[in-house]
Amino acid sequence: MNHEHISTAFDIELNELRQSILVMAGKVELMIANSVKSLVNRDTPLAEQTIAFDHEVNGAEMAVDERCLELLALRQPAARDLRFITIALKIVTDLERIGDQCANIAKRARELNEEPPLKPYIDIPRMAHWVEVMVKEALDAFVQGDAAMAVKVCKDDSFIDELNNQIQRELLTYMIEDPATISRALKLNYVSKSLERIADHATNIAEMVIFMVKGKDIRHTIV
Amino acid sequence: MNHEHISTAFDIELNELRQSILVMAGKVELMIANSVKSLVNRDTPLAEQTIAFDHEVNGAEMAVDERCLELLALRQPAARDLRFITIALKIVTDLERIGDQCANIAKRARELNEEPPLKPYIDIPRMAHWVEVMVKEALDAFVQGDAAMAVKVCKDDSFIDELNNQIQRELLTYMIEDPATISRALKLNYVSKSLERIADHATNIAEMVIFMVKGKDIRHTIV
Numbered sequence: 079m080n081h082e083h084i085s086t087a088f089d090i091e092l093n094e095l096r097q098s099i100l101v102m103a104g105k106v107e108l109m110i111a112n113s114v115k116s117l118v119n120r121d122t123p124l125a126e127q128t129i130a131f132d133h134e135v136n137g138a139e140m141a142v143d144e145r146c147l148e149l150l151a152l153r154q155p156a157a158r159d160l161r162f163i164t165i166a167l168k169i170v171t172d173l174e175r176i177g178d179q180c181a182n183i184a185k186r187a188r189e190l191n192e193e194p195p196l197k198p199y200i201d202i203p204r205m206a207h208w209v210e211v212m213v214k215e216a217l218d219a220f221v222q223g224d225a226a227m228a229v230k231v232c233k234d235d236s237f238i239d240e241l242n243n244q245i246q247r248e249l250l251t252y253m254i255e256d257p258a259t260i261s262r263a264l265k266l267n268y269v270s271k272s273l274e275r276i277a278d279h280a281t282n283i284a285e286m287v288i289f290m291v292k293g294k295d296i297r298h299t300i301v
Numbered sequence: 302m303n304h305e306h307i308s309t310a311f312d313i314e315l316n317e318l319r320q321s322i323l324v325m326a327g328k329v330e331l332m333i334a335n336s337v338k339s340l341v342n343r344d345t346p347l348a349e350q351t352i353a354f355d356h357e358v359n360g361a362e363m364a365v366d367e368r369c370l371e372l373l374a375l376r377q378p379a380a381r382d383l384r385f386i387t388i389a390l391k392i393v394t395d396l397e398r399i400g401d402q403c404a405n406i407a408k409r410a411r412e413l414n415e416e417p418p419l420k421p422y423i424d425i426p427r428m429a430h431w432v433e434v435m436v437k438e439a440l441d442a443f444v445q446g447d448a449a450m451a452v453k454v455c456k457d458d459s460f461i462d463e464l465n466n467q468i469q470r471e472l473l474t475y476m477i478e479d480p481a482t483i484s485r486a487l488k489l490n491y492v493s494k495s496l497e498r499i500a501d502h503a504t505n506i507a508e509m510v511i512f513m514v515k516g517k518d519i520r521h522t523i524v
Contacts, residue, residue, distance in 0.1 A: 147387060154377040164370060167387055168394055171505075250483065257477045264473070264490075271494075282394075 088153050092162065095145055096221045099166060099173075102138035103217040106173050107210050109135065109180035110276065114206035117187035117269065118199045125191070128184040135177035142170045161293070165286045169220060172279040176213065179272040179279075186265045186272075196252065196262045205241045205273050208234065212280035219284060225291040231284035238277035245270040311376050315385065318368055319444045322389060322396075325361035326440040329396050330433050332358065332403035333499065337429035340410035340492065341422045348414070351407040358400035365393045384516070388509045392443060395502040399436065402495040402502075409488045409495075419475065419485045428464045428496050431457065435503040442507060448514040454507035461500040468493040 109128055116125035146167045149155065155163060190196075212231050219228040249263040249270075332351055339348035369390045372378065378386060413419075435454050442451040472486040472493075 147383060150373065150387065151379050151383055156374055160370060160374055164373065164387070164390055167390060171391055171394070246487075250487070253476065253483050254480045257480060260473060260476050260483075264469075267487075 088149075088155070088159070091149060091153070092159065095142070095149065095163070095166060098138070098142055098145065099170065100217060100221060102135065102142060102170060102173055103213065105131070105135050105138060106176050106180070107213055109177055110206060110210045110213065113180040113183035113187065114203055114269075114273075116184055117190060118203050120191045120195070122188055122191045125184040125188040129181045129188075132177050132181040135174055139170045139174040143167060161290050165220070165290045168286055169217075169283050172283050176276050176279050179276050183269050183272050186269050190262060190265050193262055196259055196266065201241060201245050201248075202266070202269060202273070205238065205245070205270065208238060208241070209273050209277050209280070212238070212277055213283075216280040216283040216287065219287045220290075223287070223291050225288050228284040228287040228291070232281050232288075235277050235281040238274055242270050242274040311372075311378070311382070314372060314376070315382065318365070318372065318386070318389060321361070321365055321368065322393065323440060323444060325358065325365060325393065325396055326436065328354070328358050328361060329399050329403070330436055332400055333429060333433045333436065336403040336406035336410065337426055337492075337496075339407055340413060341426050343414045343418070345411055345414045348407040348411040352404045352411075355400050355404040358397055362393045362397040366390060381513075384513050388443070388513045391509055392440075392506050395506050399499050399502050402499050406492050406495050409492050413485060413488050416485055419482055419489065424464060424468050424471075425489070425492060425496070428461065428468070428493065431461060431464070432496050432500050432503070435461070435500055436506075439503040439506040439510065442510045443513075446510070446514050448511050451507040451510040451514070455504050455511075458500050458504040461497055465493050465497040 109131060112124055112128045112131075115121065116128060146163050149163055150160075153159075212234055215227055216231045218224065219231065246267055249267050252259045253263045332354060335347055335351045335354075338344065339351060369386050372386055373383075376382075435457055438450055439454045441447065442454065469490055472490050475482045476486045
């Protein structure tokens with residue numbers, strides 16, 4: 079087998095790795111959508127299903143990790159490919175933790191669905207939509223090596239922080255006006271914070287993508 | 302240079318990597334202690350200092366990352382060493398995020414120090430102490446390859462979760478009894494949640510150590 083062949087086989091393996099990370103990301107995006115849907119539609123079976131689905135994301139993380147180690151050991155990649163694989167290792171950890179946050183949201187939904195609704199949910203589904211887009215764009219940036227898209231994700235994070243602050247301020251007024259709402263308001267606060275943490279994970283992924291593409295570390299500088 | 306020599310040089314490099322991760326962990330442990338001390342002692346200059354210190358932790362993460370990539374590229378390690386380096390890459394990300402949480406605690410301390418104290422802080426420093434021990438033990442387990450110590454860290458996490466729940470329940474009673482306390486109680490709630498997140502990072506590190514030592518993945522199974 080000459081070098082040309084090895085390189086081609088490795089390219090196929092890297093593409094398969096990219097695909098399996100995208101499949102994992104798709105599972106996580108579904109969890110974001112369904113966890114918030116289970117809250118908004120008061121759909122407790124969907125909440126249960128989302129909590130159970132977290133196992134699939136965990137399994138996907140372990141499989142990608144294992145594959146990255148195999149590729150590092152067998153292919154001994156250099157430069158750009160090495161950076162791609164080591165960043166893949168870090169990215170799947172973020173994706174797995176996003177799954178954990180979605181399971182947490184679904185658990186709060188399950189509790190909130192047992193009580194009368196505090197208010198119509200307007201801002202939380204809106205926030206969830208934007209967070210889901212951030213995760214999708216961060217992963218697209220990763221597989222396409224698109225630094226410009228990754229920079230956009232980093233910038234969007236401050237919008238999510240602002241939305242989270244706004245939701246928290248609104249919930250605070252409910253709590254002050256009527257202490258009977260405090261328990262429910264705290265749970266909604268928790269949902270909003272979980273979405274904000276998911277956006278942080280998307281931002282972390284995007285920062286690593288910029289590092290991967292540009293080869294220099296912009297973490298801790300642009301956001 | 303024969304194989305013996307290469308192996309020895311690489312061993313020295315791996316030891317240096319271990320040391321630099323321990324130094325980074327030491328900075329993070331100091332941040333945990335100081336962030337909570339700035340709250341308990343109402344020491345706003347210490348809070349400012351802790352927030353500024355986060356840059357040092359960020360710098361340490363980038364340096365360790367860079368070194369791991371160099372070792373992967375130059376030494377092309379296999380088996381146990383490969384697993385050690387790839388897990389080092391993931392662990393420093395957790396350490397860096399612990400630093401972020403400490404900076405968040407210090408920011409809440411800075412705000413809380415401007416207002417009359419809600420209550421004497423008993424449980425939060427106690428929780429911070431245990432969380433700091435968990436981080437220290439998780440890192441010791443990593444550098445010593447000590448799976449038993451890592452298992453202990455994973456088990457301690459449920460104690461921290463329980464402490465966090467207890468603190469949250471207590472703060473809830475303050476909020477219900479007197480809405481004027483809500484804003485301060487929410488900030489203390491936030492501090493408690495940040496400590497709980499730090500414990501989660503320590504647990505994540507410990508789970509990766511068990512994977513490193515045993516070679517099989519116990520993440521998502523034992524806790």
